[in-house]
Amino acid sequence: MPKDDRVRLANNFIGDSSSTLSPIYDQLYANIPIPMMRFSDQQFPKGTLLFPSREAIQGYLLTYAQEVMSLIKFGVQVTQLEPLCEGTRTTWALEAKSAHDNQTIRDTYDAVVVATGHYSVPFFPDVENIKEFMEAYPSVISHSRDYRSPTSFKDKKTIVVGNGASGTDIALQINRVSHRKTMISVRSPTPQPRLAYMACEEVPEIERFFVDQRGIQFKDGTIETEIDAVIFCTGFLYDYPFLRDLNKKLITTGGGVHGLYKHIFCIDHPTLVFPALNLKTAPWPLSEAQAAVFSAVWSNNIQLPSKNTMLEWAKKLDEDEGEHLHIFRTSSSDGLYINNLYDWVMRSYHKGKEPPFWNDVSFWQKHIFPQAKLKFEKDGYKATSLEELGFHYEEDWKTRV
Incomplete structure (x- = not known):
């Protein structure tokens, strides 16, 4: 470990939505409600919207990080991380570059948490x-990562590709200001209540592009010409270029990270972990549960x-x-996974901080949040609780699913 024996975090916090490196756009609201998204040991401030704005989310994270802020090195980019193997022991040689003075920083660590996210x-x-x-x-084709606001699309013939959370939200925003009906290209149908609210034209997948007439042919054979904008809301690839040779082994197509145990531990080098890789989940409780696990393993309180x-x-x-390794396929999958991690951690020899655990209310919240988000939007983005929107937990909710 470094001489001061402290945990070091190297990252660039992106708080400005104008940054081209950030997928955070101006009118972004969370797509999961605050009872599900928060960390177990910190509430959101009273009066926070049920689906908070990006500003509220940033404020929450900054408050949560206060205790470790002195340990964070800002303006530092990790350029290389490689394992140093001596017998059964592995340490990690880290090389980074300072954005302030371009100096190279080198150090060696016993363990590394790769918490860089996967939206770059x-x-x-x-x-x-x-x-x-x-x-x-x-200038016609772009990605949701580069989207900032709908105003530049108001006079454009626009196709949004993908009907996940970002695709439907961006299509809705553009359609509200556009002089033309926004098209949304999908593989599977958008839920009817959501599509009706968006008032967009749903079209099939894109089969091919035509340079002539700025054209597109869809898989049903129909053609649109004079296209002004195509926004691909088709997700992101996993990539860790600073891992060099190890990255080639862990990443093949970019759809997931191979060679991990429980979506966390690098099996060849268990002192390297990758929290919060999973999709279709509440990432903060997930990462909190995963952190409890690798902390317990590294402190020899539980065994791999x-x-x-x-x-x-x-x-x-x-x-x-x-290739799509980290997607939770059902509304209960992430809760079951988090509870599995909870049970594992609670077998520790010496108990540390207790990880989150999903009770029946949590599973209910996960089940109803898509309907709740739609009602939140229809009611003007002002509700601060599920109850305000007419959602009330009842013990027999599963019988009505």
């Missing part, structure tokens, strides 16, 4: 002629299973999920 490298599907189209019209057992777990995940 945009994914574009391999659509026929997309490369030629982008070369001919470099054998390497063969961990490899079998990772192999089954690869077989079941293919």
Whole structure:
């Protein structure tokens, strides 16, 4: 460890939505309610919107980080991290560069938490002629990462690709100001209540681009020409270029991180962990539960299973999920995973901070939050509780699902 024996965090906090590195746009609201999204040991301020704005989220995180703020090195980019193996012991040689004076920083660590997020490298599907189209019209195609506000689209013929949380939200925002009906290109239908509220035109997947007439052909054979903007809301790729050779082993197509146990531990080097990789979940409680696990393992309070057992777990995940390794497929999957981590941590020899645990109310909240978000928007983005929107927990809710 470094001489001061402290935990060091190297990261750039992006609070300005104008940064091209941030997927945070101006009119962004959370898509999960605050009872589900918060850390277990800090409430949101009284009066916070049920689905908080980006400003409220930033304020919450800054408050939560106060106790460790002195340990954070701002304006530092990690450029290389490599394992140093001596017998059964692995340490980590870290190299970073300061944005302030361009100095190189080198140090060695016993363990590393890679908490860089996974919303930096945009994914574009391999659509026929997309490369030629982008070369001919470099300003037409963009990604949700680069979206900031709908105003620049008001006079444009726009297609939004993807109907996940960002796709439907961005399409809604643009359609509200656009002089034309915004099209949303999808693989599977948008839930009817959401589509009706958006008032967008749903169209099939894009089959190919045409450089002539700035055209697009959809998979049903229909063609649109004179397209002004195509925004791909198609997600992001996992990538850790600072891991160099190890990155090539962990990352294949970018759809997930291979060779991990329980979505956390690098099996070949268990002192390297990757929290909060999963999608379709509440990332803060997830990362809190995962942090409790690797803290307990690294302090020798719980043990990892054998390497063969961990490899079998990772192999089954690869077989079941293919390249998209970290998606929770059902509304209860993340809660069951968090509770599994809770049970593991609670077997510790010496109990540390208790991780989050999902009770029946938590599973109910996860089940109803898409309807709650829609009602929150319809009611003017002002509700501060589920009850205000007419959602009340009842013990027999599962019988009505």
